[in-house]
Amino acid sequence: MPQYQDLDIVWHRLQRSAFRSGFRLNEKDLAYLRNKGTAVVLGHAREFISARLAPALPAKDGKQTPWRGHPVFVAQHATATCCRGCLEKWHGIARGRALDEAQQEYIVRMIALWLERRGGGDGPV
Template structure:
């Protein structure tokens, strides 16, 4: 599994992807991020990851992350942490195995990084 040693390399690859680099928070999501604060949004992200991404065989894998409705969802698509297929392709985290605490933390760190760099800032 690729993680901390090359998070900047993965970040650069994501930014060069025409699909991944197009994601932006809309005004509603920006307002939510500003009003709730990053700590709350990342707490929600942890819950989403635990429930929707961490199981070895997530329900509706490939479709479990909505495209909008929460800043974390947008960040997941932008960072290729939206489904197990993207986690495997972009981050080297294999499908079919439950995500451990370190892997879940890694996903949340990527979401936080995107919110800081591309999503409108972190408080």
């Protein structure tokens, strides 16, 4: 499997998954996204990814992403960027190696795409 996949190809695969396509932002998360703006929220995404996903062996892998409490968390589950297992299965990013900057930015772009198309974001970033 390639290290990076075309975002639209992965998007269409995710939308065929009843589980992945069922995620929506609740009113609190939607208000947060609108108040802060997509750029700020994606800054948070970069911080979360760097701390929670980027290490070769993340702490609590498979359970490190909460299900709610921030728009990024919801987007991560919707885009299968929530843990290293999902990254490997859906995006072809192997476990056991630290994520490089390009991989981390790919994940942020996937989250941004979901926020734009499904999350009620304020447009492309």
